[in-house]
Amino acid sequence: MLGKGGVGGGGGTKAPKPSFVSYVRPEEIHTNEKEVTEKEEVTLHLLPGEQLLCEASTVLKYVQEDSCQLGICGRLVCTDFRISFLGDEGSAVDNGAVCMSCTCSEETHFKNKIIGVNDIPLHCVDQIYGVFDEKKKPLFGQLKKYPEKLVIHCKDLRVLHFCLRYTKEEEVKRIVSGIIHHTQSPKLLKRLFLFSYAAAVHGTAADPRNCTVMFDTPKDWCWELERTKGSVKYKTVSVNEGYRVCDRLPAYFVVPTPLLEDDVKRFQGRGIPIWCWSCHNGSALLKMSALPKEQDDSALQIQKSFLDGIYKTIHRPPYEMVKTEDLSSNFLSLQEIQSSYCKFKQLFLIDSSSEFWDTDVKWFSLLESSGWLDIIRRCLKRAIEIIECLEAQNMNVLLLEENASDLCCLLSSLVQVMMDAHCRTWTGFQSLIQKEWVMGGHSFLDRCNHLHQSDKEEVPVFLLFLDCVWQLVHQHPPAFEFTETYLTVLSDSLYIPIFSTFFFNSPHQKDTNMGRESLDAQSKPLTLLTVWDWSVQFEPKAQTLLRNPLYVEKPKLDKGQRKGSRFKHQRQLSLPLTQSKSSPKRGFFREETDHLIKNLLGKRISKLINSSDDLQDNSREFYDNWHSKPTDYHGLLLPHIEGPEIKVWAQRYLRWIPEAQILGGGRVATMGKLLEMMEEVQSLQEKIEARHHRQEAIHVQAPGLLRNSARLSSLFPFAMHQRHSAKPVLPTSGWKALGGEDDLAKREDEFVDLGDV
Numbered sequence: 001m002l003g004k005g006g007v008g009g010g011g012g013t014k015a016p017k018p019s020f021v022s023y024v025r026p027e028e029i030h031t032n033e034k035e036v037t038e039k040e041e042v043t044l045h046l047l048p049g050e051q052l053l054c055e056a057s058t059v060l061k062y063v064q065e066d067s068c069q070l071g072i073c074g075r076l077v078c079t080d081f082r083i084s085f086l087g088d089e090g091s092a093v094d095n096g097a098v099c100m101s102c103t104c105s106e107e108t109h110f111k112n113k114i115i116g117v118n119d120i121p122l123h124c125v126d127q128i129y130g131v132f133d134e135k136k137k138p139l140f141g142q143l144k145k146y147p148e149k150l151v152i153h154c155k156d157l158r159v160l161h162f163c164l165r166y167t168k169e170e171e172v173k174r175i176v177s178g179i180i181h182h183t184q185s186p187k188l189l190k191r192l193f194l195f196s197y198a199a200a201v202h203g204t205a206a207d208p209r210n211c212t213v214m215f216d217t218p219k220d221w222c223w224e225l226e227r228t229k230g231s232v233k234y235k236t237v238s239v240n241e242g243y244r245v246c247d248r249l250p251a252y253f254v255v256p257t258p259l260l261e262d263d264v265k266r267f268q269g270r271g272i273p274i275w276c277w278s279c280h281n282g283s284a285l286l287k288m289s290a291l292p293k294e295q296d297d298s299a300l301q302i303q304k305s306f307l308d309g310i311y312k313t314i315h316r317p318p319y320e321m322v323k324t325e326d327l328s329s330n331f332l333s334l335q336e337i338q339s340s341y342c343k344f345k346q347l348f349l350i351d352s353s354s355e356f357w358d359t360d361v362k363w364f365s366l367l368e369s370s371g372w373l374d375i376i377r378r379c380l381k382r383a384i385e386i387i388e389c390l391e392a393q394n395m396n397v398l399l400l401e402e403n404a405s406d407l408c409c410l411l412s413s414l415v416q417v418m419m420d421a422h423c424r425t426w427t428g429f430q431s432l433i434q435k436e437w438v439m440g441g442h443s444f445l446d447r448c449n450h451l452h453q454s455d456k457e458e459v460p461v462f463l464l465f466l467d468c469v470w471q472l473v474h475q476h477p478p479a480f481e482f483t484e485t486y487l488t489v490l491s492d493s494l495y496i497p498i499f500s501t502f503f504f505n506s507p508h509q510k511d512t513n514m515g516r517e518s519l520d521a522q523s524k525p526l527t528l529l530t531v532w533d534w535s536v537q538f539e540p541k542a543q544t545l546l547r548n549p550l551y552v553e554k555p556k557l558d559k560g561q562r563k564g565s566r567f568k569h570q571r572q573l574s575l576p577l578t579q580s581k582s583s584p585k586r587g588f589f590r591e592e593t594d595h596l597i598k599n600l601l602g603k604r605i606s607k608l609i610n611s612s613d614d615l616q617d618n619s620r621e622f623y624d625n626w627h628s629k630p631t632d633y634h635g636l637l638l639p640h641i642e643g644p645e646i647k648v649w650a651q652r653y654l655r656w657i658p659e660a661q662i663l664g665g666g667r668v669a670t671m672g673k674l675l676e677m678m679e680e681v682q683s684l685q686e687k688i689e690a691r692h693h694r695q696e697a698i699h700v701q702a703p704g705l706l707r708n709s710a711r712l713s714s715l716f717p718f719a720m721h722q723r724h725s726a727k728p729v730l731p732t733s734g735w736k737a738l739g740g741e742d743d744l745a746k747r748e749d750e751f752v753d754l755g756d757v
Contacts, residue, residue, distance in 0.1 A: 043086050047114070047498070049193070049200030050081045054178035056171035061085050061118070062149075062161035076162055078178045081193045081497070083125070083152070085118040085162070110542045110717035112489075114496060120154055122193070123450055124495035125183040126349075127153040130176070136351075139180055146172050150179075156492050157348045158656045186453045189445070189513060194497040198514070198526040212532045213431035215439045216507070218252045224435070225254060227422070230278030233257055239264050247508040248289070248403065249274075250439040256313040263310065267291055271307060273314050273398055276412040276436065279419065283390045285397050285412055286314065287440075289404040290328070314396050322396040323389050327407040331382060334406060337375060338459045344372035348653045356659045373646045379468050380641050381619075383414040388622040391419070391636065405441040410465050412436050417469060421554065421634040425481045426547065430532050437462065443505040448494055450503060462502075466491050470649045472639050478552040479633040485717060486546040488652045489538075493531045500528035545717055549675060554634045655718035666714025 046052070055078070060071035074087025115121060128139045130147025139147070146169075150162040164172045213220050218236050225231040234254050239261045241251050246269035254275035255264065264272050273286040291303050315322045325331075347366055350356045359366065367373065389395045399408045413436045422428040437444075442462065445451065449458035466487050473480050473487065494502045504510040515525040529536055534543055626638050639645070654660040713719040 044077065044084070046079065047081060047197060047200075049196035049198075050079050051196075053078050053080060053182065054174045056164070056167050056175035058166045058168075059085070059175075060163035060166065061087055062163060071163060076175055078175060078182060080122075080182070080196065082115070082122060083120040083179060083183075084116070085160075087118065110485075110545060111539070112537050113539070114498065114537050115492075120152060120158070120160065121495050121497065122183050123448070123497055124155045124492075125152060125179075126155045126345075128180060128183065129153070139176070140184065141180070143176065143180075146176050150176065151351065152179075153349050155495055157345060157653060159349055159351055161351075184452055187451045189451065189509075192450065192497055192503065194500065194503050194528070195513075195526070197498045198500075198528050202526065211427045212434060212530070213427075214530075215250065215431070215435045216252075221252055221254055225275075225278075228278040228420075229280070229282075230254075230275065230284060233282070233284065234275045234278070237261065237264065240269065243508045243511075245269055248405070248441045248506055250441070250507045253439075258313045259310070263306075266306065267303075271303070271310060273310065274404070276399075277416050277420065279390045281391070281394050283394050283396050284314075285386070285390065285399070285415055286322075287399040287401070287404045287408040287412060290400065290402050314398065320396065322398050323393075324398045324400055325382075325386065325411075326400045327411070328401050331407060332375060332378060334459045334461070336371075337461065337464060338456075340371040340375050341460050341463070343370035345653075348657065350657055353659055356657060367648070373648070375464065376468055376471060377641050377646045379410060379414065379464065380471065380639050380646075383411055383418060383468075384623055384638060384641070385619040386411060386415050387419055387636070387638070388619040390415070392618065392622050403441070405443060406447075406459070406461050409436050409440050409442045410461055410468075412440075413465055414468055417472065418637050418639075421479070421637075424479050424637070429482060437465075438501060439507055441506045444494070444502045445505045445509070448502065450497070462494065463491055467649055470652075471646060472637065474647060475639055475645070476631065476633065476637055477548065478550050479631075479637055481548055481551045483546060483548045484649070484651050487649075488655075488718070489546065490531070491652060493537070496531075496537075498529065498536075499531040501531040542717075549678070550671075552633045651715055651718065655715045658719070660715070661719050662714035664712065666716075668712050668714055668716040672712070 044052075056076045058073065059076040060073055061076075062071045072085075072087040074085055077084050077086065129136045129151040130139045130143075131137075131149035131151065132145065132147055136151060137147075146164075148163070148165050150164060152158075152160045152162075154160070164176075167175075213223065215221060215224070218238060221236040222231070225234060225236065233256060235257045236252055236254050238252055239245055240249050240253070243249075243251065245265050249269045256273060256275070259272070270289045271291045273288050276285040276287055278284045291307075294300050294303060311322075314320070344367075347359075347363075347370065350359075386397050386399075389397050399411060401408045413432055416423045416432055416436075417429070420428075423432045443457075444462070446454070446457040447459050447461055449455060470484055470487050473482075473484055493499060497503060500510055500514070504513070514528065534546065538546070623638060623641075626636065627640070631637070648654070650660070650666075
């Protein structure tokens with residue numbers, strides 16, 4: 001009676017229909033358009049500075065249900081900030097029939113106040129497809145023919161389907177052309193919604209409760225030096241105040257104490273060791289950008305002489321030695337990261353339930369061929385090697401990169417998360433991102449391709465960092481004050497252009513475009529919120545899911561204990577000493593210097609210098625010894641990096657796929673039970689204290705959103721009560737290809753419990 005609808009719909013068991021159904025012919029939908037529009041216009045709430053660009057009525061937003069498709073009738077709009085679907089949630093369309101259901105969806109407690117469930121920020125659109133005669137094709141530029149269905153793939157891995165079959169032709173052309181133009185056409189920086197919003201909320205103050213260190217004043221850097229006990233060997237400099245020396249560097253940063261300001265100015269901040277962090281034993285993590293490329297031998301000789309002098313400030317054997325890590329030549333390339341993630345994300349951009357089950361039998365092979373998990377493992381492994389030099393060998397480590405703004409940010413941040421318990425706290429982690437990524441000059445504007453000017457520059461380096469941190473959070477939950485949900489919403493915030501945090505390539509670019517360098521005294525600079533003010537996106541109840549209730553706070557020590565154990569953890573005191581390096585012979589300093597210079601200048605000057613042997617790598621022994629001891633959650637923290645220990649970040653990558661969810665299972669069920677036990681223990685403790693003091697017990701409840709965990713999805717809080725797929729465990733579409741029972745037993749790619757990935 002009803003024809004099959006939708007994109008890529010496959011066979012399988014149909015989901016149960018609603019109890020009450022009112023059938024309306026498709027052509028009759030237009031007669032109710034005015035009434036529906038009047039309802040929807042009330043729900044269209046524009047942000048300050050947001051403008052409506054185009055819209056289309058009588059659009060169906062599809063929800064895949066195996067062989068049948070349910071759709072909600074509504075209006076599709078495009079503003080200069082987002083694509084939004086405004087639908088009548090009380091009506092659903094099933095293959096041309098409008099279904100009026102008597103049941104209402106339950107209230108979603110974890111709700112973003114800026115981005116609704118039917119909103120797509122323009123910066124979050126990854127790819128747009130049109131469906132022509134049931135064939136899906138990518139859409140670009142001007143179209144000669146307009147599709148009957150629109151499929152939008154998002155960078156947060158949502159896939160949204162819109163049917164335009166019942167929409168007026170003029171409206172289809174307007175909305176499709178508008179969406180393509182505003183999500184694909186190159187833009188000027190000043191044309192971003194970021195500036196429209198800033199102008200509309202001009203003068204809004206930041207949240208005074210935000211304790212994140214922004215590192216935009218000398219005081220912030222001095223505080224960090226004091227916290228890490230690095231002020232003896234390093235100093236804060238203001239030579240770049242007003243960005244007089246270099247546009248890439250922040251106005252204030254830290255360098256070795258013997259370094260002269262003239263050295264910083266000589267090559268515009270290049271070839272200068274910039275301080276990242278100091279270890280408790282006095283060793284330090286530093287980074288350096290490469291000097292300009294020169295072909296002339298005399299110019300190369302000048303650069304070599306300059307680096308000789310610079311190197312002496314951080315390498316003074318036998319008291320202080322340095323190991324160089326050249327990330328441009330012997331580590332990951334940005335092209336590798338980009339290519340791997342492009343393959344990896346396709347595993348989760350699922351158009352239909354049938355597609356999910358058809359690809360399920362190839363899950364392991366597809367996952368392995370993407371190489372994404374191996375890239376994560378390589379990052380964690382390199383971070384462990386750096387930590388071994390800092391911790392066990394007591395050596396400075398200098399990270400070298402072309403601009404010191406991509407892999408340097410990644411590895412320096414990972415090392416600090418593993419070595420410094422402060423960076424695993426809420427404010428400490430946010431301050432770390434401000435220091436190493438925002439002030440460190442990571443090109444968020446280019447790497448996220450916010451201007452749509454070059455797909456080649458779009459590389460998810462920051463997302464790779466968050467994925468590496470998630471591996472640590474997953475393996476050592478009590479060590480972190482924040483949850484995986486915090487990391488997930490932080491990754492989503494990359495594409496919300498009301499925060500300035502992730503929308504500039506450097507502090508200089510931000511200050512220049514926000515008017516902070518204007519010479520006009522009457523024009524005040526624009527003010528933008530930072531992403532760290534979470535009250536802008538979430539209500540207090542939702543924010544409780546960003547903080548880890550199982551976090552083990554550092555115990556407060558009395559004065560007698562504090563003096564002897566400050567900045568030390570138990571494991572480092574019991575680690576076996578590695579073989580100490582012999583005292584350098586005459587000429588050793590020259591060899592080490594030449595090795596640094598060769599890394600910086602490349603093979604072009606190989607005829608001028610001699611190479612040296614690499615330092616002995618004891619990272620495996622260091623790694624094994626650490627894992628043989630009990631974990632100190634406030635000391636050094638190393639991840640397991642063996643094959644099965646590196647997992648898929650399920651909450652971020654699988655949250656929009658209902659078939660991958662486990663109702664009442666996964667880590668959320670475990671967390672719920674633990675919180676119930678904590679609540680019970682707390683209640684007993686309060687009763688004992690109340691009886692002892694003859695006072696009435698005041699009971700403090702555990703976070704209420706995790707109650708009744710048996711009813712929650714394993715991908716909570718992004719999928720609280722989503723539907724179950726009615727598909728069988730083995731997909732029927734691929735049954736013939738699977739063979740008999742003997743063949744099934746021999747194949748290892750058949751099944752995977754995605755809840756444990």
